Amino acid sequence: MEVIVDSLQHNLSGLELTPLDNGFLLTYQQRIILRHTVQAPCLWVGGGEADIEMFRGNFNIKDRLNEKIALTDTVITRQPEGWTVHFSRGESLGTTLVITTDEQGRLKITLQNDDKTHNRIWLRLAAKSEDHIYGCGEQFSYFDLRGKPFPLWTSEQGVGRNKQTYVTWLADCKENAGGDYYWTFFPQPTFVSTQKYYCHVDNSCYMNFDFSHPDYHELALWEDNATLRFECADSYINLLEKLTALLGRQPELPDWVYDGVTLGIQGGTEVCQQKLDVMRNGGVKVNGIWAQDWSGIRMTSFGKRVMWNWKWNSDLYPQLDARIQQWNSQGVQFLAYINPYVASDRDLCEEASKRGYLTKDANGGDYHVEFGEFYGGVVDLTNPEAYDWFKGGIKKNLIELGCGGWMADFGEYLPTDTYLYNGVSAEIMHNAWPALWAKCNYEALQETGKLGEILFFMRAGYTHSQKYSVMMWAGDQNVDWSLDDGPASVIPAALSLAMSGHGLHHSDIGGYTTLFDMKRTKELLLRWCDFSAFTPMMRTHEGNRPGDNWQFDSDAETIAHFARMTTVFTTLKPYIKQAVAQNAQTGLPVMRPLFLHYEDDAHTYTLKYQYLFGRDLLVAPVYEENVDTWSLYLPQDSWINIWTGDTHQGGEITIDAPIGQPPVFYRANSEWAALFGSLRHI
């Protein structure tokens, strides 16, 4: 190693660069970030050709790796604001790494390969064997990410998501759709270490964060450059505050969200009215109707599909405009559905095509994606005019109609072989797409003054979805009890997203994916309803094969169950609202890992199926079939069983857990104790 200056230490927010034999050590506020020697280097560069196949949002990704080269030699130059380290190996191979702090005092590391044909970077961050790692967006199978690699690529989440399940195998055989533990709609190159720092990478390329080595985390990027930011804090709560200061926070939810359940209904105005009446007559608190087929349907051999032409279809929904007004006057919102595609055989697509607003294929023609007996054009959100046109459509066709919200579906399908207006390769834009899609929706609200009044919810996400996606939902769980794709998987999803800076999360009550032999049972629907009452939003989904599934109105007992649990939910309104406000103000998520408030309790770092709902409720949803007791862990505190009033001081306990009494505890000394206590009488 060659050192240009003799003194390497700066006093830049606790940043130190210390020479070693044949290398250096970079520390930031006493955390070792980089450790480099010739023998154990921290940086590799190389070249590869991405081999990416997509079929309906399911990706098969391989790297045709051409080179991977350790850069062993370093020349360090002191700069006014930090250091430049030039890594090299021989004459022709090099990367420049700039270490500095940004305006907010964050450690900022930028890398740029000297040779742009070197489109791969592997950077090893120093780690301790005992570190736990959280984040990387929405992770459904693991909460503590230590011990495994996590490829970061927005895609379908997979059906079953576990190669050991029969459902996954079936889905794999059909459409490579089974998925695996790391498949997610919302990946993000951001993680929190139990050394109490976060690391965030600004890029949007395909990445793989590998946390399997005891001594380092290896971040692989399919790019010729990288920008990393780090910040430290003395508590996880402060760390999340800092992280969300960087990435953005979600605004508060519309007030109506806390007033009941949003019923997923299809079939037209009168079906909505009838089901609404049935539920309200049964005592269910209903805050909205969500009708994904508001724009009409298309018959295919697979069954009904939504017509992807984002305008009110008055044949299927006659008098919808008037009915929305009527429902609104009764405290019921109407929620619609959109996604960033336009059906190739309909007028919005024709208009977009004429205006040149669709992404292109290699020959310069419009790119059409196959969705199963129909095609969709991809609205080019990198084209400011196309973006504004689509946003204008949201304003006109949804907001002006009086929608209280919508599902802003998809976002994770951008094909890598399409061509974009901004000239950036679709491989690089693929991950960025969901946040761009979120931003389009967000601005439609912002520019119409409807933020905090209208709610859209998304499944896909990436960096900046914190700021632009005002509510996440967990995507398409199976209508089964599988750990990796049933109700259990929603909990690590919410918690990992919380550690990535997004604090608002809910799920389809009862799950969605109804395939093969999977059919939603009554028990699954009721347990999921129990769970959802302790999340920031309750919303049902009929599933993709409604007739196969138990539904909210399938029998009187189910309706009564929804009546009771929506009453629990609405009773909690002031408490949830305050937690949501905290999230908006400081990035403290609504559904929280226990260690956020019990840092000293080592056991809390390994819990992935229970959470704190706000500060004072501990929730451990029942995610197994046919059980009547449930075991869970309570950190040291004074806990009261919300249904029985029994008090516990902490530790592993097993309690009765009948349907309708999800395992929930409140802190005895909570300022909300009286409110919580009242739930026992519902």
Added chain:
Amino acid sequence: MEVIVDSLQHNLSGLELTPLDNGFLLTYQQRIILRHTVQAPCLWVGGGEADIEMFRGNFNIKDRLNEKIALTDTVITRQPEGWTVHFSRGESLGTTLVITTDEQGRLKITLQNDDKTHNRIWLRLAAKSEDHIYGCGEQFSYFDLRGKPFPLWTSEQGVGRNKQTYVTWLADCKENAGGDYYWTFFPQPTFVSTQKYYCHVDNSCYMNFDFSHPDYHELALWEDNATLRFECADSYINLLEKLTALLGRQPELPDWVYDGVTLGIQGGTEVCQQKLDVMRNGGVKVNGIWAQDWSGIRMTSFGKRVMWNWKWNSDLYPQLDARIQQWNSQGVQFLAYINPYVASDRDLCEEASKRGYLTKDANGGDYHVEFGEFYGGVVDLTNPEAYDWFKGGIKKNLIELGCGGWMADFGEYLPTDTYLYNGVSAEIMHNAWPALWAKCNYEALQETGKLGEILFFMRAGYTHSQKYSVMMWAGDQNVDWSLDDGPASVIPAALSLAMSGHGLHHSDIGGYTTLFDMKRTKELLLRWCDFSAFTPMMRTHEGNRPGDNWQFDSDAETIAHFARMTTVFTTLKPYIKQAVAQNAQTGLPVMRPLFLHYEDDAHTYTLKYQYLFGRDLLVAPVYEENVDTWSLYLPQDSWINIWTGDTHQGGEITIDAPIGQPPVFYRANSEWAALFGSLRHI
């Protein structure tokens, strides 16, 4: 590129090295072998750490790749016998490639990385897009290997071997045992190109031969050195003669092999006698009894297992010595069973351990492999004393007993974390083990003068198994009709092995693996029997769950079927014997791809489920359930249906194919036409 001498051409058996801009071209007898430029190099080196997990012969292999570096710069030095090319990239990275011819005029290329920590090599051989590739040992799923990578690692062959089958998924879930298209007991780094050259790599490390690129074949080796040999010929028959001159050939089979079927029987002397009597009374030609439990049995929760203590068990087989004599006098051999392990709880293992003949673990203790409720020590065949001791056991316990042969099972399980006498890492010795195991058996025959009299048969193999394994069998097919693990898979297995230099192959009649819902049907057994009558050996296996399977004596019709088909087989004796002799003399395999004799017929290069049996019989086994006709391809010739006498001149045809009349044709102008014609009357 730097060129040390101005003239680079030698006249060494058609070897030419031609300078290019920034590179060179190596041709051998007008075939372009290497094409190197700075922009499109032919050589990469790197380093990696093998991550190899084994469970009962099923391997999970990953490379923790540290580096992969293209060596772009070359310095060529003319040598008396060829050239030295020093490849480099910067100062510290280099590999020396020596191009020469060996004593027999073969092109010989040796590589040695300058830095021994660079334990990976990737070499690209020039290819044409239209080339077909065959060989790589025994390949069950593909015959033409073009278009896919083929990892070369001896292992279990997998159960199902196709991720799209339910059986494979079940086997994967249980023991990672499902396998994939390239799993094989007998891999080999040898291939034949339709440019009419072979390429053979001398090493035994883990390799991956990737034939998926139109312009090159990429050979990846987990080693710091490599030796490749090439030879060209004007016909495939000559090419195989040259290849087997390099690798060795199998001796002729014992004469008794042609005299009937070898019956797989278990259960003791009297069971063998009874079944033998039943079959012979039914008119079945029987040449031997193969009793794998001759050394006793061990009861486990999975059922009966063979006692791995390689000595006659006189409790289960009373009077076996005398009975062998009696059977022999009636033309019936007794065949036993051995493998290269010794059960940890038995005396042979105790003796081996005392003598220090077992492979070691990391602490210097004996290494014991888990086999399912029992363990086995690994006899260290790299220790000459251990090798001789085991060979001595074969001579004493099997040959002296009067065995006519045995199954020499296993060989593909050498754990990579065991330590060997010869100091070579078990990772490198793993692939070499099957041939070492074969050699031990071979020498036991050779040294007792029993070659050509006693027959052992093996499933595992590698380079040199050509010389030492006197007969292969196809391992453990499923007792089902699956393409990749049923009877169909035996055909590409035999043909790819033929193209790798091993010309003697047969299979368990009816298959072996009886798991999950798989049970052998009568139809499967009869069709497999039909097929086996047109291979060099007929041998049955009860399967691992005999009670679940249809057996040769399950009904009178089955016995009669075996009577008829063994008569067909024994009638063919002079023809088969002559084909086996050709194999012994010139390496012309007994089961041959059609293109060996019909080079000009492009269609023959894609046929993987039919073969020539010797020169004059064309066989297209029925490998589907519940069919009564069969379609096949005949190259231009005059072909006579062996059962009907109908004549065909070539092309695609569909014929009646009832059980007992496997689609077989003979050449009208064969010298054996009268013999073939006689089969119609059996």
